[in-house]
Amino acid sequence: MAGHPFTLLDVFTADRLQGNQLAVVHDADDVPDAVMHRFARETRLSETSFLQSPTREPATYRNRIWTMAEELPFAGHPSLGAAAAVARARGEERVTYVQETRAGLQPVDVELRGDVAATSMLQEPPVFGPELDPGEVLPLVGLEAADADPDLPPQVVSTGVPQVLVQLRDEGRLVAARPDYERLGPLIAAHGAVVVYVSAVDVRGGTARARSFMATAEMGEDPATGSAVGPLMAHVAERAGTARLEVIQGVEMGRPSHLRAAIEGDRVRVGGDVVTVIEGTVHLDG
Numbered sequence: 001m002a003g004h005p006f007t008l009l010d011v012f013t014a015d016r017l018q019g020n021q022l023a024v025v026h027d028a029d030d031v032p033d034a035v036m037h038r039f040a041r042e043t044r045l046s047e048t049s050f051l052q053s054p055t056r057e058p059a060t061y062r063n064r065i066w067t068m069a070e071e072l073p074f075a076g077h078p079s080l081g082a083a084a085a086v087a088r089a090r091g092e093e094r095v096t097y098v099q100e101t102r103a104g105l106q107p108v109d110v111e112l113r114g115d116v117a118a119t120s121m122l123q124e125p126p127v128f129g130p131e132l133d134p135g136e137v138l139p140l141v142g143l144e145a146a147d148a149d150p151d152l153p154p155q156v157v158s159t160g161v162p163q164v165l166v167q168l169r170d171e172g173r174l175v176a177a178r179p180d181y182e183r184l185g186p187l188i189a190a191h192g193a194v195v196v197y198v199s200a201v202d203v204r205g206g207t208a209r210a211r212s213f214m215a216t217a218e219m220g221e222d223p224a225t226g227s228a229v230g231p232l233m234a235h236v237a238e239r240a241g242t243a244r245l246e247v248i249q250g251v252e253m254g255r256p257s258h259l260r261a262a263i264e265g266d267r268v269r270v271g272g273d274v275v276t277v278i279e280g281t282v283h284l285d286g
Helices: 033-041 075-088 136-141 181-188 225-241
Strands: 005-010 022-026 048-052 059-067 094-101 106-114 114-123 125-132 155-158 162-168 194-202 207-213 243-247 257-264 267-282
Touching: 005 075, 022 033, 033 048, 048 075, 048 136, 059 075, 075 094, 075 106, 075 114, 075 207, 075 225, 075 267, 114 243, 136 162, 136 181, 136 194, 155 225, 155 267, 162 225, 194 225, 207 225, 225 243, 225 257, 225 267
Parallel strands: 022 048, 059 094, 162 194, 207 243
Antiparallel strands: 005 022, 005 267, 048 059, 094 106, 106 114, 114 267, 125 155, 155 162, 194 207, 243 257, 257 267
């Protein structure tokens, strides 16, 4: 295989070396699945995107999203970051793309401002899964049932991929969260989810602080999780009527991220800034 254009970006931030990193491999039609998986393990990022020709109308491109463990049907920061990388490669300063993922087709808006892009996307209509027992879920992140927000019970919600949402009554308890990955992994797998998303939400102010724990200690904590902010927005709208959220995540990791979400019709729009860090060529042949 010849070399492929490659972009490394930081998503949900306008400042380099903050937010959530994303590797994007362009023109990846000829990259086998096994190689995608191996390269995702090589990057050791929460997700790596491989852009291919679309297979469905009216998609602009197909986004294959891989973690170190598997391919995902959908993810948030890879969707926004990939769109920013495509716009930059094509020289399109203001554009709407239709992204194809295994979860469906998602419109993504991009506006370039030099090295920074303002991005947002409509995620899939929300699907509300089971409520969970705080006494069973909170101890898996080192907290107690009494730490749970009584008005926003733990629940599995999807806007493209299921996530386990856990809301706390006190933002200060976020710092105390300590994931037990040996028990988190089975919980996440049981619900077909990607993360346990722990947040403290101010429903009146429309703000939240969050932390995101993945299924294994190897994958660890995620600094910005767009595919969980969408479900959180849907959950808070359903329970409290809040229509917009500004979410800060990644502070405890030293990679602060700023995510925006709002209800738009029957979907959630999730947005944030994206900044380019590296552009070059990656060689994936053996």
